[in-house]
Amino acid sequence: MKILLIGEYSNVHATLAEGLRVIGHEVTVVSDGDGWKNYPRDIDVSRTPGKLGGILLMARLYMLLPKLRGYDVVQLINPMFFELKAERLFWFYKWLRRHNKRLLLGAFGMDYYWVNECLTRKPLRYSDFNFGSEERTDPEAMHYRQDWLGTAKERLNKFIAEDCDGIITGLYEYWACYHPVFPDKSTYIPFPLQMPASFSTERASKSKVVFFIGINRERSVYKGTDIMLKAAQDLQAKYADRMQLNIAESVPFNEYQQMMEGSDAILDQLYAYTPSMNPLLAMSKGIICVGGGEPESYEIIHETELHPIINVEPTYDSVYQELEQLILHPERIPELKRQSVEYIKKHHDFLKVAMQYVNFWNR
Numbered sequence: 001m002k003i004l005l006i007g008e009y010s011n012v013h014a015t016l017a018e019g020l021r022v023i024g025h026e027v028t029v030v031s032d033g034d035g036w037k038n039y040p041r042d043i044d045v046s047r048t049p050g051k052l053g054g055i056l057l058m059a060r061l062y063m064l065l066p067k068l069r070g071y072d073v074v075q076l077i078n079p080m081f082f083e084l085k086a087e088r089l090f091w092f093y094k095w096l097r098r099h100n101k102r103l104l105l106g107a108f109g110m111d112y113y114w115v116n117e118c119l120t121r122k123p124l125r126y127s128d129f130n131f132g133s134e135e136r137t138d139p140e141a142m143h144y145r146q147d148w149l150g151t152a153k154e155r156l157n158k159f160i161a162e163d164c165d166g167i168i169t170g171l172y173e174y175w176a177c178y179h180p181v182f183p184d185k186s187t188y189i190p191f192p193l194q195m196p197a198s199f200s201t202e203r204a205s206k207s208k209v210v211f212f213i214g215i216n217r218e219r220s221v222y223k224g225t226d227i228m229l230k231a232a233q234d235l236q237a238k239y240a241d242r243m244q245l246n247i248a249e250s251v252p253f254n255e256y257q258q259m260m261e262g263s264d265a266i267l268d269q270l271y272a273y274t275p276s277m278n279p280l281l282a283m284s285k286g287i288i289c290v291g292g293g294e295p296e297s298y299e300i301i302h303e304t305e306l307h308p309i310i311n312v313e314p315t316y317d318s319v320y321q322e323l324e325q326l327i328l329h330p331e332r333i334p335e336l337k338r339q340s341v342e343y344i345k346k347h348h349d350f351l352k353v354a355m356q357y358v359n360f361w362n363r
Contacts, residue, residue, distance in 0.1 A: 001358070003027045004068060004100070007077025008034040009108045010277035011253065012170065014041065015192045019354030030068070032083060037253045043067070047083040054084060061092065069099035073361050075168070077106045079157040086152035093160055102361060105160050107169040107178050107186070112157035115148045117177035124176060126314045128222065128271055140222035166360060171274040172297045187360055188300055191277050192353035193344055199286040201337040204264045208244045209327050212263035212287070214256060214278060215249045224270025224314060228290075231319040232267060235327065243327050263287050264333055265326065270314050273297050280348055283308065283340040288333065290322060301347050308339035 003020060005013040008031035017027040032046040033039045043064065047057045061082060068074075074096050082089060097103050107113070118129035129136050129145070148154055161167060161178075167186040169175040175188040204210040211232055213225060220226045229247070236245045248259040256278070260266060265288040268279040272292030279289040293309025310326065312318045326332065 001025050001072040001361070002070065004071040004074045005029045005031075005077075006068075006074065006096075007031050007081040007106075008039050008041065009077055009106075010034065010037070010191075011039045011281075012106075012108055012191055012277060013075075013077060014039050015194060015350050016354060016357065018194060019192055019350035020357070022351060023354055023358070025358070028067075028071075030064070031077070036250070039253060045082060057082070057084065058088070065095065068096060071100045073102050073104065074100045075104040075106060076160070076164075078109055079105070079111055079160050080153065086156040089156055090159065093156075097163065102165045103163075104361065105164045105167045107167055107174040108171075110144060110148070112148045112154045113161070113177050113181065114174060115144055116154075117181075119145070119149075121180070123180070124173060124273065126271055127173065131314065138221050140219060166363075168357070168360065171272070171276065172294075172300050173273050175300065176296075189356045189360065190301065190347050190353055191280055192350040193277075193280050193284050193348040194350045195345065196285050199284065199341055201286045201334055201341060203330060203333050204262045205244065208242055209330050209333070210244045210246065210262065210264045211267060211290075211323070212246045212248070212260045212265070212282070213267040214251075214260075215247060217250060225267070227314075227316050228267045228270055228319050231316055231323060235320065235323055239324075239327050257281070260287060261285070264330075264337075265290050265310070265323075267291065267319075267323075270312065270319065275309060280344060284344040284348070286337040286341050288326075288336045288340055290319070290326075303343070303347070306339050306343045306346065308336050308343050310336070 003025055005017055013029050017029045020027045029041045030043040030045055031041040033041055047053045115129060117123060118127040119135060122130055129141055167178055167182055169178050169186060169188050170191050178186045213229055215225055232245050236243055248256050260282055266279050266282040268291040269276060273294040274292050274297040275289050279291055283289055288310060290310045290312060293311035310322050312322050
């Protein structure tokens with residue numbers, strides 16, 4: 001098949017493209033590299049800041065149109081698939097729909113259904129927008145509510161979701177929000193990962209447990225990394241001779257990968273049910289994920305034996321206790337590392353995932 005992947009989140013489309021090419025498909029990735037993360041792509045559609053940046057991007061996209069037609073499958077990473085105002089994306093969506101065979105929507109991140117369902121039906125015990133029946137009111141959560149509810153973005157998301165041929169969700173959380181609304185056209189497919197050339201299931205250090213955390217200061221409170229960092233720093237003060245904490249702050253993807261090397265565990269996304277791309281990458285290297293490993297995330301992939309993720313509740317105390325247990329019982333580490341690698345091989349191998357995409361597209 002001839003496949004066009006538009007947009008990028010955390011290397012999902014770039015990795016999927018590699019898997020699809022290996023199994024014999026022709027793939028083009030068009031994206032901005034997910035901003036400063038700078039993931040690989042075939043055609044760059046980065047936007048420079050300001051009004052002039054929008055005009056220049058519009059002109060570039062119009063020039064690219066001949067290269068965006070005649071595909072068997074077009075998949076959008078998100079309703080906001082180019083960095084333009086939602087009002088302008090209606091036209092581009094309709095053009096892509098008219099000039100290609102099948103059009104799919106990815107549910108991989110922030111969008112109307114994620115915001116709205118977490119605030120209304122509340123299918124999750126906790127999320128980026130609710131703790132049980134209580135709604136989150138931190139500035140970033142409120143920003144996304146205002147951005148997606150009652151706006152052109154909401155109208156665009158609804159239009160594409162209702163019109164497209166299928167919807168692929170990449171985490172249990174997104175499936176829980178989309179599937180009840182679109183039971184006949186939505187599915188869950190795990191994120192794709194390429195196994196690294198080497199990995200280790202041994203402890204990084206004989207004397208200390210080595211923790212790694214990536215901090216995006218702009219989203220720290222929203223994702224809960226502020227709480228995870230505080231718990232880890234408090235434990236470092238208590239167990240200075242038994243643990244080491246390495247911190248990466250808003251660094252490009254390649255540098256981030258290098259900085260996580262040699263860690264025992266990665267701390268990631270306090271409010272998640274399922275590990276996202278960065279902790280999955282860490283797990284493929286034999287690094288334990290401390291974060292989202294709720295029972296539902298195992299059930300949706302029918303996994304009953306491999307449970308390598310150290311699941312934490314969205315509280316300081318839960319993070320502190322789980323990290324402390326790992327510090328006090330480092331003998332657990334090799335088995336959790338081994339299970340982490342096996343889990344990725346079994347559920348996230350980029351070739352297996354690519355076949356799942358092809359099978360869904362063909363349906």
